[in-house]
Amino acid sequence: MKNNIIILGGGQAGIYAAREIRQNDTESNIKILSEENLLPYERPPLSKDFLLDKKNEDDLYFHSIEVLKNENIDFENVLINKVDFEHKKLFSKNEDVYTYDSLLISTGSDNKRLSLDNNLNDDVYYLRNLEEAKIIKEKVSDKNKITIIGGGFIGLEIASSLSQLQKKVTVIEIGNQLMGRIIPKQIADLVQNTHIEQGNEIILNKQIDKIIKKNGIYEILLNDNSIIETDFVIAGIGSTPSVKLFENTNLKLDNGIVTNQFCETSIKDVYAAGDVCNFYHPFYERNMRLESYQHAQNHGICAGKNIAGVKTEYTSIPWMWSDQFNLNLQLTGICDDYDEIIARGNDINSGVIYFFLKNKIIKGACGLGIAGKVGRDIRITSKLTEKNTIVDKQILSDQNQKLNKLIQKQ
Amino acid sequence: MSEENWIEVGSTDSIEEEDLIRFDHQDKTFCVYRLTDGFYATDGICTHEAVHLEDGLVMDDEIECPMHQGIFNIKSGEALSPPACEDLKTYPVKVDNDKIFIKID
Numbered sequence: 001m002k003n004n005i006i007i008l009g010g011g012q013a014g015i016y017a018a019r020e021i022r023q024n025d026t027e028s029n030i031k032i033l034s035e036e037n038l039l040p041y042e043r044p045p046l047s048k049d050f051l052l053d054k055k056n057e058d059d060l061y062f063h064s065i066e067v068l069k070n071e072n073i074d075f076e077n078v079l080i081n082k083v084d085f086e087h088k089k090l091f092s093k094n095e096d097v098y099t100y101d102s103l104l105i106s107t108g109s110d111n112k113r114l115s116l117d118n119n120l121n122d123d124v125y126y127l128r129n130l131e132e133a134k135i136i137k138e139k140v141s142d143k144n145k146i147t148i149i150g151g152g153f154i155g156l157e158i159a160s161s162l163s164q165l166q167k168k169v170t171v172i173e174i175g176n177q178l179m180g181r182i183i184p185k186q187i188a189d190l191v192q193n194t195h196i197e198q199g200n201e202i203i204l205n206k207q208i209d210k211i212i213k214k215n216g217i218y219e220i221l222l223n224d225n226s227i228i229e230t231d232f233v234i235a236g237i238g239s240t241p242s243v244k245l246f247e248n249t250n251l252k253l254d255n256g257i258v259t260n261q262f263c264e265t266s267i268k269d270v271y272a273a274g275d276v277c278n279f280y281h282p283f284y285e286r287n288m289r290l291e292s293y294q295h296a297q298n299h300g301i302c303a304g305k306n307i308a309g310v311k312t313e314y315t316s317i318p319w320m321w322s323d324q325f326n327l328n329l330q331l332t333g334i335c336d337d338y339d340e341i342i343a344r345g346n347d348i349n350s351g352v353i354y355f356f357l358k359n360k361i362i363k364g365a366c367g368l369g370i371a372g373k374v375g376r377d378i379r380i381t382s383k384l385t386e387k388n389t390i391v392d393k394q395i396l397s398d399q400n401q402k403l404n405k406l407i408q409k410q
Numbered sequence: 411m412s413e414e415n416w417i418e419v420g421s422t423d424s425i426e427e428e429d430l431i432r433f434d435h436q437d438k439t440f441c442v443y444r445l446t447d448g449f450y451a452t453d454g455i456c457t458h459e460a461v462h463l464e465d466g467l468v469m470d471d472e473i474e475c476p477m478h479q480g481i482f483n484i485k486s487g488e489a490l491s492p493p494a495c496e497d498l499k500t501y502p503v504k505v506d507n508d509k510i511f512i513k514i515d
């Protein structure tokens with residue numbers, strides 16, 4: 001049957017869904033509606049190789065326009081600002097109307113913003129999209145002292161890149177460790193040491209009281225009355241799912257759009273995928289929201305299958321990475337529900353991994369090493385997790401024992 | 411094919427099945443794999459970012475990069491999963507008297 005399928009949000013989840021639908025359904029119309037006037041592109045390089053000029057805009061796109069044309073996928077640059085789920089319609093600012101039979105919402109997430117009580121809100125820069133990355137890159141070019149508010153992944157990646165561009169970088173973090181409590185403190189400390197060794201200043205346990213501008217220089221007042229002088233301020237203080245559009249509708253929201261394991265929302269024929277979802281994960285028997293490259297891709301593919309009528313459960317084990325300086329950090333599974341932690345290795349040159357176990361079964365792992373050193377073991381951990389394998393702790397903790405033997409036996 | 415381009419990598423028992431070894435020759439790095447049906451060779455550095463594939467995971471006919479899980483087909487070099495999108499160069503391999511040779515152009 002020929003349907004009108006609309007994908008709202010032309011990011012990573014959206015494009016993977018569109019192509020997956022086409023693989024399974026050659027007849028339906030597929031249209032991606034995107035606020036950004038850019039074909040779907042990869043965001044990870046924005047805070048890393050794009051700032052460092054190692055990748056340019058053309059390197060970021062998932063596919064060329066030819067690929068979309070060949071697969072008969074329409075792409076339209078439009079901001080949707082109203083939805084009518086009852087009549088299956090979306091409206092743009094100019095009152096253009098888009099009618100769907102099936103809708104995928106893949107609107108991603110928005111950066112949380114500081115709320116300063118003077119008129120300096122526009123002086124603080126954020127990074128979520130290519131436009132913002134270009135602005136930051138251009139603006140910092142003639143600045144020296146840069147302050148980053150927030151010691152999460154994106155803030156630290158920007159700190160790493162700007163340090164490599166010879167900037168004097170200060171990171172201010174409200175918590176008592178970098179990257180939040182989900183990362184083992186030992187690993188957060190190793191990352192922190194690397195930043196410090198490379199010349200970045202890391203300030204923990206401090207809040208911003210105020211930002212003042214004097215002769216083009218900013219003074220950031222912290223809650224212990226100390227003052228940081230800086231030429232440029234960037235904030236990376238977390239993100240929220242992009243659901244503003246749906247707040248006054250009957251779409252079920254709870255830290256994102258609530259979906260089941262088939263990417264179905266509370267409204268018939270409306271699906272959601274990627275950062276915007278608080279999805280049910282049957283393996284962990286709970287809902288979760290993830291902001292990661294691998295999740296956006298796999299969740300998009302899964303939504304695409306379900307929209308095309310191929311009923312598919314989403315069972316992907318979570319995985320994400322962050323690259324800072326020459327370090328590669330990886331997280332798999334869930335690291336917040338455990339009764340035991342086992343460490344493997346203690347040197348970033350050969351990699352350090354913490355495994356999180358519950359009832360002897362690995363639930364998740366977090367690893368850090370010089371580029372490439374933890375990936376294989378983290379990947380094997382995902383596989384062991386998926387299979388609920390009970391692994392000898394001796395093997396896990398001994399870096400001389402190869403973990404790939406454990407999966408080959410399965 | 412001139413004989414001198416075949417470079418000796420090592421003995422066949424230096425690689426376990428479904429595994430790989432890194433082989434450096436002059437200023438280049440290669441990966442040599444032992445799969446269930448024989449030996450294969452590719453460039454040793456991921457096409458996405460400069461990371462050694464020796465630390466990657468071999469699964470069936472595929473090598474997965476340890477950095478961002480880009481996947482390549484070992485036999486054809488084809489990039490199968492993003493963020494890897496550029497194919498990996500492959501090289502002919504022969505085994506002679508339990509020794510592995512790869513042909514470098």
Ligand SMILES: Cc1cc2nc3c(=O)[nH]c(=O)nc-3n(C[C@H](O)[C@H](O)[C@H](O)COP(=O)(O)OP(=O)(O)OC[C@H]3O[C@@H](n4cnc5c(N)ncnc54)[C@H](O)[C@@H]3O)c2cc1C
Binds near residue numbers: 008014129293
């Ligand atoms: C700077 C940065 C670095 C990152 N680095 C990493 C990393 O190293 N590793 C990792 O695993 N993950 C990383 N991520 C996370 C990863 O990129 C995201 O999880 C992924 O992009 C989410 O995909 P998505 O399709 O859900 O949303 P997005 O890719 O954000 O796409 C959503 C799209 O929807 C559009 N949209 C929203 N509302 C509307 C509307 N009303 N009308 C029309 N269009 C709309 C948005 O403009 C956007 O283009 C990073 C993210 C950022 C921002």
Ligand code: FES
Binds near residue numbers: 457460476492494
């Ligand atoms: S470096 Fe290999 S996938 Fe990124």
